[in-house]
Amino acid sequence: MTHVIVLGNEKGGSGKSTAAMHVVVALLKSGRKVAAIDLDMRQRSLSRYVENRRKYCESKGIDLVFPLMPEVRPSSLDSREAARQEETENFAAALQSLAGCDFVVIDCPGADTHLSRLAHAHADTIVTPLNDSFVDFDLLARLDPATGAVAGPSLYSEMVWAARKRRALAGVPGGIDWVVMRNRLSATQARNKREMGKKLEDLSARIGFRLARGFGDRVIYRELFPMGLTLLDLGGPDAPVRLSTMSHVTARLEIRSLVATLKLPGRET
Amino acid sequence: MTHVIVLGNEKGGSGKSTAAMHVVVALLKSGRKVAAIDLDMRQRSLSRYVENRRKYCESKGIDLVFPLMPEVRPSSLDSREAARQEETENFAAALQSLAGCDFVVIDCPGADTHLSRLAHAHADTIVTPLNDSFVDFDLLARLDPATGAVAGPSLYSEMVWAARKRRALAGVPGGIDWVVMRNRLSATQARNKREMGKKLEDLSARIGFRLARGFGDRVIYRELFPMGLTLLDLGGPDAPVRLSTMSHVTARLEIRSLVATLKLPGRET
Numbered sequence: 024m025t026h027v028i029v030l031g032n033e034k035g036g037s038g039k040s041t042a043a044m045h046v047v048v049a050l051l052k053s054g055r056k057v058a059a060i061d062l063d064m065r066q067r068s069l070s071r072y073v074e075n076r077r078k079y080c081e082s083k084g085i086d087l088v089f090p091l092m093p094e095v096r097p098s099s100l101d102s103r104e105a106a107r108q109e110e111t112e113n114f115a116a117a118l119q120s121l122a123g124c125d126f127v128v129i130d131c132p133g134a135d136t137h138l139s140r141l142a143h144a145h146a147d148t149i150v151t152p153l154n155d156s157f158v159d160f161d162l163l164a165r166l167d168p169a170t171g172a173v174a175g176p177s178l179y180s181e182m183v184w185a186a187r188k189r190r191a192l193a194g195v196p197g198g199i200d201w202v203v204m205r206n207r208l209s210a211t212q213a214r215n216k217r218e219m220g221k222k223l224e225d226l227s228a229r230i231g232f233r234l235a236r237g238f239g240d241r242v243i244y245r246e247l248f249p250m251g252l253t254l255l256d257l258g259g260p261d262a263p264v265r266l267s268t269m270s271h272v273t274a275r276l277e278i279r280s281l282v283a284t285l286k287l288p289g290r291e292t
Numbered sequence: 293m294t295h296v297i298v299l300g301n302e303k304g305g306s307g308k309s310t311a312a313m314h315v316v317v318a319l320l321k322s323g324r325k326v327a328a329i330d331l332d333m334r335q336r337s338l339s340r341y342v343e344n345r346r347k348y349c350e351s352k353g354i355d356l357v358f359p360l361m362p363e364v365r366p367s368s369l370d371s372r373e374a375a376r377q378e379e380t381e382n383f384a385a386a387l388q389s390l391a392g393c394d395f396v397v398i399d400c401p402g403a404d405t406h407l408s409r410l411a412h413a414h415a416d417t418i419v420t421p422l423n424d425s426f427v428d429f430d431l432l433a434r435l436d437p438a439t440g441a442v443a444g445p446s447l448y449s450e451m452v453w454a455a456r457k458r459r460a461l462a463g464v465p466g467g468i469d470w471v472v473m474r475n476r477l478s479a480t481q482a483r484n485k486r487e488m489g490k491k492l493e494d495l496s497a498r499i500g501f502r503l504a505r506g507f508g509d510r511v512i513y514r515e516l517f518p519m520g521l522t523l524l525d526l527g528g529p530d531a532p533v534r535l536s537t538m539s540h541v542t543a544r545l546e547i548r549s550l551v552a553t554l555k556l557p558g559r560e561t
């Protein structure tokens with residue numbers, strides 16, 4: 024039974040591709056069969072990350088874990104209606120080819136596209152990374168400018184609710200587990216962190232998501248992108264970056280804690 | 293002679309809307325006639341920022357500077373060809389209505405849209421904010437995974453070059469001044485900052501942009517979004533946030549330095 028994990032957040036730069044790569048590698052290292060689908064076919068950050076990983080392995084003559092990565096092409100037909108049909112078929116075909124996998128991790132673009140909506144509708148788990156910022160928060164819910172009170176759900180919450188409704192109407196059993204993970208948390212900025220924390224706790228009950236502790240803003244989550252590596256690949260004698268800082272240790276705990284929070288099926292991940 | 297400033301970067305979350313709001317308020321406060329166009333008609337971060345500002349002013353009974361803000365609607369026609377035509381007309385009409393302004397600041401979405409390309413082609417200045425991250429860098433240029441050397445321009449550089457070419461072919465005098473500004477610079481992460489700095493200096497000569505020092509990662513750049521305020525609006529006795537930290541002082545210098553770097557026309561801005 025393939026479990027679909029979607030990294031979704033219409034807000035750009037919230038950390039979807041970064042979280043996707045680290046979840047993929049964490050699950051692969053726990054011995055699971057993992058596939059990844061990059062739906063951001065223009066920027067292709069996740070595909071580029073894995074491409075860099077391939078080239079690095081080739082040039083160093085080493086072996087690393089890799090996900091299966093089928094392509095889902097966006098349609099270039101002129102009629103948007105016809106394009107949506109073609110993309111629905113491409114997406115379904117890709118998912119079917121992955122029926123033997125334990126997990127399929129789908130990275131969505133920071134935009135409202137038809138493929139992104141399809142992914143959300145097929146998700147068993149949606150992971151939504153979020154900068155600790157009211158600019159990012161604005162895509163989950165509106166705040167009253169005078170009182171700061173939560174004034175109602177916003178665009179991206181509505182997208183997740185539409186996916187939940189679609190799944191229910193299609194008669195698929197079980198709801199979508201929606202996990203919001205705070206990302207790029209600052210070591211300082213205490214008041215803003217507290218404010219965001221309060222608003223997110225308030226919102227989680229109202230619009231139905233679980234709140235994951237998330238990741239700090241750590242250079243180790245991004246400095247290895249050009250080599251296609253993650254923190255989880257380091258530790259060997261010829262690692263390009265010395266795993267010696269508090270930040271690295273804490274980052275490992277953050278990744279493990281995120282996977283545990285996702286309560287994924289199968290043996291303890 | 294209206295000077296068009298475009299905030300462009302296809303990479304999501306690089307800081308376009310944040311930079312747009314602060315440039316708009318800085319220019320308004322220097323006494324210029326400023327208009328703003330939000331081309332991210334789905335997320336509307338800049339429009340929301342100004343909406344919050346309006347509501348805040350109304351609820352507190354105060355006066356703040358505001359840009360003119362005409363709407364440019366994306367087309368909902370089914371044929372992409374026809375949609376592009378409609379958007380080209382809407383965009384041209386909006387720009388014409390702003391002929392009396394000193395500056396038009398255009399905030400682009402973190403995606404490759406027809407409206408975004410139109411804005412780039414009409415720009416006198418393009419400001420490209422960039423996270424200090426090789427994941428963001430990847431949209432400007434590719435790096436060789438084995439050697440780290442710059443391997444060639446990437447998607448967003450190609451978009452700016454296409455805009456420059458289009459402007460030249462249209463016979464518009466003067467080139468586009470392209471300024472890349474580092475954003476969300478960390479107070480720590482010294483090695484990564486140095487690496488990014490070197491690669492950007494190298495690239496600036498190759499692909500023709502000027503490098504602005506940019507903004508640090510400071511909570512003051514985002515915590516005022518719900519009230520529609522910026523650091524530049526604070527300082528009065530009833531300011532909601534006390535302007536007392538080193539970070540605030542440095543942020544003011546960063547904003548002033550950015551505007552100076554843009555070398556905009558007219559009296560000293």
Ligand SMILES: Nc1ncnc2c1ncn2[C@@H]1O[C@H](COP(=O)(O)OP(=O)(O)OP(=O)(O)O)[C@@H](O)[C@H]1O
Pocket residue numbers: 034035036037038039040041042063066068131132133134206207208238239240241242244245303304305402423424425426427428
């Ligand atoms: N925890 C983190 N620590 C440090 N940097 C991070 C972290 N998470 C993300 N980043 C950086 O923030 C930027 C945005 O992250 P990322 O590209 O993963 O977001 P995204 O949601 O996939 O963006 P898009 O909407 O463009 O697809 C990148 O430069 C990335 O390297």
Ligand SMILES: Nc1ncnc2c1ncn2[C@@H]1O[C@H](COP(=O)(O)OP(=O)(O)OP(=O)(O)O)[C@@H](O)[C@H]1O
Pocket residue numbers: 034035036133154155156157158159303304305306307308309310311332335337400401402403475476477507508509510511513514
């Ligand atoms: N200098 C800064 N200091 C602190 N936070 C910042 C800074 N610049 C941007 N941010 C935050 O980073 C996130 C992304 O910024 P912003 O929304 O301005 O980027 P964008 O390029 O407009 O994104 P999109 O592609 O989604 O339109 C927001 O949460 C914003 O508050």
Ligand SMILES: [Mg+2]
Pocket residue numbers: 039040041063068069130131132133
């Ligand atoms: Mg991404």
Ligand SMILES: [Mg+2]
Pocket residue numbers: 308309310332337338399400401402
């Ligand atoms: Mg924006």
